[in-house]
Ligand SMILES: NC(=O)C1=CN([C@@H]2O[C@H](COP(=O)(O)OP(=O)(O)OC[C@H]3O[C@@H](n4cnc5c(N)ncnc54)[C@H](OP(=O)(O)O)[C@@H]3O)[C@@H](O)[C@H]2O)C=CC1
């Protein structure tokens with residue numbers, strides 16, 4: 001049995017993770033963390049990790065980058081494994097996550113779906129064949145409640161493509177404020193926000209008279225919740241280190 005605490009328990013992903021864990025026999029949610037306390041049917045919610053009455057086997061975080069320091073303090077001092085699904089971190093925060101993973105198990109990915117992680121591999125392959133001659137643009141679409149842009153997944157895809165191309169590209173987020181043609185070294189990053197779109201990502205390779213688009217669409221948040229719960233059950237028994245979806249396929 002894996003005892004889970006959800007950080008961001010009152011949020012959309014928090015609810016989906018609770019529902020996913022509730023349907024399984026090998027794990028259960030024992031508590032939540034969120035900005036205000038609200039009693040769920042089955043578990044209590046606390047405002048900070050320090051208030052947790054017992055140490056869980058693993059914490060799953062789908063809250064906000066603002067909760068990172070408190071979570072890392074708690075997980076490092078108690079040796080608690082941490083699954084991080086939230087997005088919007090600064091480079092400095094990502095460095096802190098990597099550093100913590102030298103002492104505790106940390107599972108960190110901007111997208112918990114298996115499909116996106118295959119898309120990353122396909123995009124790397126396409127970049128290795130087309131990257132020198134085709135223009136590369138990434139388009140992501142999400143619901144109107146999303147705070148960060150571009151999405152963590154779009155950044156993950158761009159980084160994977162760029163690393164394949166020896167980091168020869170730079171990212172362009174805005175073409176409104178300049179009057180000039182596109183440079184070969186650009187990866188254009190485009191964020192669309194509207195309605196209840198769950199999450200769509202296109203990596204577009206545009207060449208002379210031909211275009212290849214690699215595309216992924218999530219139909220519900222349950223797909224991310226399933227990945228996060230699988231990650232938590234996996235992480236509980238791992239040594240310190242940084243893990244991602246490649247460990248779950
Ligand atoms: N890796 C992946 O596969 C996926 C990642 N995500 C990411 O997960 C995050 C959450 O998404 P979603 O559930 O849709 O967002 P929600 O806004 O619905 O949920 C976030 C919850 O966290 C709470 N919260 C905010 N700040 C803190 C804090 N400092 N400490 C504790 N709780 C806090 C919010 O409270 P309040 O509402 O009061 O601010 C809210 O209840 C986002 O960063 C999103 O991009 C989402 C889906 C998949």
Ligand SMILES: O=C(O)C1=N[C@H](C(=O)O)C[C@H](O)C1
Pocket residue numbers: 087110111142146150151152153154198199200
């Ligand atoms: O905020 C969301 O909803 C999502 N965020 C993640 C991201 O920023 O990449 C993953 C998924 O697309 C849903």
